[in-house]
Structures are given as C-alpha cells and as structure tokens.
Amino acid sequence: MNLLRKIVTSLIIGSTIVACADPNKEVKFDANVIQTTNEKIILKTTITNYSDSDKTLSEIDIDKSLHQTLNLSRMDGSIGEPIPLDNTYSYEINQIIPSGESLTINFKGQSTTQFISGEIDFIVNNDNWNFRSILVDCCKE
Secondary structure: OHHHHHHHHHHHHHHHHHHHOOOOOOEEEEEEEEEOOOOEEEEEEEEEEOOOOOEEEEEEEEEHHHHHHOOOEEOOOOOOEEEOOOOEEEEEEEEEEOOOOEEEEEEEEEOOOOOEEEEEEEEEOOOOOOEEEEEEEEOOO
C-alpha cells in the first residue's frame, strides 16, 4: 500500500509541475468561421499574448478535412503544405507577438451546405510539443 501511495503522490506532483510549466498558460487562442456571403467564409484565427515575454506564432495547422471542404487559403492565396503524418495543412507564420499584443491571421474559403468541424493547431516558439488545438465548425443550415 505504501508503494501505491508513493506512485499516486509522484503522479500528482508530476502533473502539477507539467501544468505549472505550461509555456502557453498566459496565451489565448481563438479560431472561428465567419460567414461573409452565401458562398464565402473567413476562418479568423487570433493569438493574444498575456505573458511578460514575446512569443512567436510559428505555424498554424488546419485539419485536412476542414481545409479541403472549405477550400481554405490564406488571404494572399497560399494553400499551405499538406502534412500526411497528422492529416493537416500547415501554414508557416513565424511572427513575433509582443507581450500584451494580439496577432490575427485570416483564411478565406467557400461555404458548404454540409456541417463540417475540425481542429486548428497553433504552434508556438517553433516547438511542435508547444501547441494548442481549437475546434471549429461551419456551415450549419
């Protein structure tokens, strides 16, 4: 029983340390789809830095199904790089977000008559383990 108690205590302490070490705990991530006309949508993504140090938004990865169904591209027309390993389309951003500021990246696309949902991943400070996922959905009739 004493061994079990030690294991449980170690797990609790370990998870607390990891939670406290979260480099994104003072960063807010938002993503939502805005219908602009009957046929056009905008996927608006925003990251807000509430920490005391600068953060870099390295990339945004969009679920492949969501990306293809909505025919998404950046406002400049770029379509991102398909990443088969995790079924996403990856967009390199590499923009610094100073403390206390926000960065918005918009994607344009086409509306659909079907319901679609998927995740948007924000990769921060070029660390693939340092990311947040936001679930978005679109185009309910």
